[in-house]
Amino acid sequence: xxxxxxxxxxxxxxxxxxxxxxxxxxxxxxxxxxxxxxxxxxxxxxxxxxxxxxxxxxxxxxxxxxxxxxxxxxxxxxxxxxxxxxxxxxxxxxxxxxxxxxxxxxxxxxxxxxxxxxxxxxxxxxxxxxxxxxxxxxxxxxxxxxxxxxxxxxxxxxxxxxxxxxxxxxxxxxxxxxxxxxxxxxxxxxxxxxxxxxxxxxxxxxxxxxxxxxxxxxxxxxxxxxxxxxxxxxxxxxxxxxxxxxxxxxxxxxxxxxxxxxxxxxxxxxxxxxxxxxxxxxxxxxxxxxxxxxxxxxxxxxxxxxxxxxxxxxxxxxxxxxxxxxxxxxxxxxxxxxxxxxxxxxxxxxxxxxxxxxxxxxxxxxxxxxxxxxxxxxxxxxxxxxxxxxxxxxxxxxxxxxxxxxxxxxxxxx
Amino acid sequence: xxxxxxxxxxxxxxxxxxxxxxxxxxxxxxxxxxxxxxxxxxxxxxxxxxxxxxxxxxxxxxxxxxxxxxxxxxxxxxxxxxxxxxxxxxxxxxxxxxxxxxxxxxxxxxxxxxxxxxxxxxxxxxxxxxxxxxxxxxxxxxxxxxxxxxxxxxxxxxxxxxxxxxxxxxxxxxxxxxxxxxxxxxxxxxxxxxxxxxxxxxxxxxxxxxxxxxxxxxxxxxxxxxxxxxxxxxxxxxxxxxxxxxxxxxxxxxxxxxxxxxxxxxxxxxxxxxxxxxxxxxxxxxxxxxxxxxxxxxxxxxxxxxxxxxxxxxxxxxxxxxxxxxxxxxxxxxxxxxxxxxxxxxxxxxxxxxxxxxxxxxxxxxxxxxxxxxxxxxxxxxxxxxxxxxxxx
Numbered sequence: 186x187x188x189x190x191x192x193x194x195x196x197x198x199x200x201x202x203x204x205x206x207x208x209x210x211x212x213x214x215x216x217x218x219x220x221x222x223x224x225x226x227x228x229x230x231x232x233x234x235x236x237x238x239x240x241x242x243x244x245x246x247x248x249x250x251x252x253x254x255x256x257x258x259x260x261x262x263x264x265x266x267x268x269x270x271x272x273x274x275x276x277x278x279x280x281x282x283x284x285x286x287x288x289x290x291x292x293x294x295x296x297x298x299x300x301x302x303x304x305x306x307x308x309x310x311x312x313x314x315x316x317x318x319x320x321x322x323x324x325x326x327x328x329x330x331x332x333x334x335x336x337x338x339x340x341x342x343x344x345x346x347x348x349x350x351x352x353x354x355x356x357x358x359x360x361x362x363x364x365x366x367x368x369x370x371x372x373x374x375x376x377x378x379x380x381x382x383x384x385x386x387x388x389x390x391x392x393x394x395x396x397x398x399x400x401x402x403x404x405x406x407x408x409x410x411x412x413x414x415x416x417x418x419x420x421x422x423x424x425x426x427x428x429x430x431x432x433x434x435x436x437x438x439x440x441x442x443x444x445x446x447x448x449x450x451x452x453x454x455x456x457x458x459x460x461x462x463x464x465x466x467x468x469x470x471x472x473x474x475x476x477x478x479x480x481x482x483x484x485x486x487x488x489x490x491x492x493x494x495x496x497x498x499x500x501x502x503x504x505x506x507x508x509x510x511x512x513x514x515x516x517x518x519x520x521x522x523x524x525x526x527x528x529x530x531x532x533x534x535x536x537x538x539x540x541x542x543x544x545x546x547x548x549x550x551x552x553x554x555x556x557x558x559x560x561x562x563x564x565x566x567x568x569x570x571x572x573x574x575x576x577x578x579x580x581x582x583x584x585x586x587x588x589x590x591x592x593x594x595x596x597x598x599x
Numbered sequence: 600x601x602x603x604x605x606x607x608x609x610x611x612x613x614x615x616x617x618x619x620x621x622x623x624x625x626x627x628x629x630x631x632x633x634x635x636x637x638x639x640x641x642x643x644x645x646x647x648x649x650x651x652x653x654x655x656x657x658x659x660x661x662x663x664x665x666x667x668x669x670x671x672x673x674x675x676x677x678x679x680x681x682x683x684x685x686x687x688x689x690x691x692x693x694x695x696x697x698x699x700x701x702x703x704x705x706x707x708x709x710x711x712x713x714x715x716x717x718x719x720x721x722x723x724x725x726x727x728x729x730x731x732x733x734x735x736x737x738x739x740x741x742x743x744x745x746x747x748x749x750x751x752x753x754x755x756x757x758x759x760x761x762x763x764x765x766x767x768x769x770x771x772x773x774x775x776x777x778x779x780x781x782x783x784x785x786x787x788x789x790x791x792x793x794x795x796x797x798x799x800x801x802x803x804x805x806x807x808x809x810x811x812x813x814x815x816x817x818x819x820x821x822x823x824x825x826x827x828x829x830x831x832x833x834x835x836x837x838x839x840x841x842x843x844x845x846x847x848x849x850x851x852x853x854x855x856x857x858x859x860x861x862x863x864x865x866x867x868x869x870x871x872x873x874x875x876x877x878x879x880x881x882x883x884x885x886x887x888x889x890x891x892x893x894x895x896x897x898x899x900x901x902x903x904x905x906x907x908x909x910x911x912x913x914x915x916x917x918x919x920x921x922x923x924x925x926x927x928x929x930x931x932x933x934x935x936x937x938x939x940x941x942x943x944x945x946x947x948x949x950x951x952x953x954x955x956x957x958x959x960x961x962x963x964x965x966x967x968x969x970x971x972x973x974x975x976x977x978x979x980x981x982x983x984x985x986x987x988x989x990x991x992x
Contacts, residue, residue: 234876242869249862279768280701280714282666282944283800309667378667380659380832445769445801449703459711474631474859481627481863485870488620492877 207233225520232493236525239489243529243574246482247567248537250475254563255541257471259556268335269395270427274305275420275437275450284416285446292440298424298433301332304404306418310374310383312364320360320398322374322383324407325421327355333423334391342368342389351406353388357397361390372400381410422450479570486578490522494582501586502594511587518586519579526575534567601898602889607906611913614878618910621874625914625965626921628863633922633961635856637951638936642849645949649783650838654727655818657808657825660832664845665699666716666943669804674831681824683817684810687726694810695724698796701945702767702789705757713937715752716788716945717767719796719805727809730783736761736776741792744799747776748789751935751948765789770799784842787940787948809838848940848947864968867911871972875907879980886980887988896981903980907973908966915965919958926953 210226217223230236275293277283284306293302308322327348340358347355354372366372366387374383385402404417424433430452437450451459494501501514538559546557611618650656657678658668670678675696684692698719705712725731725738739745746765753759753774764771772791780786793805812818822835879886886899894902928934929950940947 235873238869238873238876242866242873245862245866245869249859249866252862277768278703278766279800280703280944282701282714283768375661377661377663380661380669443769447769477627477631478863481624481866481870484620484624484627485866485873488617488624488870489873492617492873496877496880 225517229521229524239525240529240532242485243482243526243571244533246478247530247533247571250478250570251534251537251559251563251567253471253475254566255557255559269453271335271423272453273422273424273434273450274453274456275422275448278447278449284418287415287417293420296433296436296440298429299422300425301329301423303329303333303421304417305421306404306407309378310376313373322400324404325401326404333421337391337394340390340392344389347388350388351403352386354385355389355391355401356387357399358390358392359397379411483574486526486574487581490578491582494518494586498594502591506591514586515583518583522579523575526571530568530571534564538564602894602902607909610906611910617874617877621871621910622914622917624870625867625911625968626917628867629915629918629961629965630921631863632856632860632964633919633953633957635852636957637953639849639852639856640954640957641949641951643846644952645782645784646842646845649842652839654809654811654838655821655835656838656841657833657835660834664943665807668806670696670808671804674833675805675808678808681821683812683821685813693723693726694808695721695727696793696805696808697724698793698802699806700796700800704765707755707757714945716943718788718790719793720790721793724809727811731778731780731785733776734779738776739791741795744770744772745775746772746789746791747778748774749786750777750779751786752789753777755937768799787946848938867968868972871907871911871968872976875973875976879976883983883988883991886983887985890985899981900977903977904970904973908969911965911969915962919961922953
């Protein structure tokens, strides 16, 4: 039993970066002799267990911090696309759930600056037996909708086929891949908002938009199934250029003022942000948790550094007696604490980056998290926090060392 | 023989510097964990606290929530005359057809806008919900474009006070009363007359029907009758059962709490291990002495594990105290949180609740951190060679 434990310990210690650093430190000393750098290096890794634990705890906190910042970015910043600035969504002023009269189309079309417009109605169905389907289905006017597709391309099938066949649909490549579908396959949906079911044939596939998951079908089919209520969910507009977008928004709102169905038009981006803001105050929540994480991180680093220094109070007293000045001692301590924090940041941030880049989160979270991109900016903020901590952690022990008298230090037993 | 606990207590106090750091670290982890679970608990208790066990809610077959449901007037007419429905003292059937609408309203203090749930209700509907009582003003008069709002909403939305207005389509509704739903889901709603609401929003159908059966037997009769009646295409369910299922909104908080709890506790375990290793290293001689005095290895392991757990538990107690203090502040000041209900797309208003079992869970969590963090250092202490340990400075 004891032998096995020892062997495991030995293998684990080989895995630890500290063991390698220890070896490197010895090599360094052999080649370059004893200088300030090798002195710091040897000191940092002389208690391998403590150094490893410090690095790992800084690393886990850094990884958590990076993950939280990424989560916040994912939830608060909708993916931007070139077409988004050109597109406008007009909904009923009462709320998104209240439909608009289909007859508004004639008015919207004539508004100067509007290049294309299509009805855009959220169907909210569940795909073949699923409890909660994560991709959206929209009813559109296929011929008009074509003009709204600024980015993305038809990767399979033909759009003309989609326009021709009233029972067909236009599907995103991600959804095709996820369910292993091909052109000509059927997709069945059970309505949750509408009391009707859909049975659609896949006619064309699109790829290259910010979200390649949606399913689009004929608004005529939805009207037919619902007994022609003469309503649409929202209007989806495209304007001639980004400069006129604000004027067009004002014109659309004005056109239906004081009518029975007043309209609220906003840019696609503003529309998405509005949706996100309803989730509650995500930003405050993630920021306050990040604050607690940084606080914990600080405690860990500070406590370890002061432990490391207290352990060798006697040595530092000897250095002082030998004539090293406070400044020198401070730089030794600072270099060690900064080095350990930097290594922890490297492991933690790199680990988080690798994890979130190579893991298929979209599949794991059923499409809730789409990109989860760890941007250079987020990694930099994690690194800055770690660097500042490394410096802060050195201050306390350095002050203690500076204040101690040599005699007292030499007497220390702890 | 085990070492006296006093030895551990005194050690913790004497080495107060490292103790403080570890305690604070564990406290941070535990408080984040408990608070996130308390948010989820607040949402769950809102839906768990809604409805009358005697009532039955009828929605369209296939719809998961009231907001996505449609009940036609014909269907309601059929339903209305079911024999199983109870009658009140005036001999009227206790059944209410209601319309649930989402209305976009500006938040107070210019913080954007949010969706709120506007329920078109009937006098019977109010009888069916004894949880809800008027606290200010009066109930609405049908046909006068009047509305009553919950007290919680009144604090969150612009114009949601008596005399204020709420814009619904081309019409303005005047707020004439404020009600209190005793922490139920109705606290996130505004109420007006059902038929008036249908005319304002130009709706043919109702959303749902709430009714009270004569007794338990008639209740199950209604449920099975609607289950088998293909012509009606409706689904009946007990009102409490329906609301108890609407807890999906709490999921993101639960998941976040779980993930953060695990991730932060890993960091905390490393910190605790660090402290305990340092503690063992500093007491090498002491351990040697204890062994010479006759304490067994097992006693030494136990001793260090107790000490590590004690430190972590102190952190746990502090963390729970922080959570409870926040809980107290939130209750006294009447602070509410809002999040979107994924089913109705309207805002659910809730208060976080640190319940005794969450405190227990937080303490347990800190004990686990302590035990895991001190196991290896304790093992090391017990393995110290006695003679060498005694010789060490």
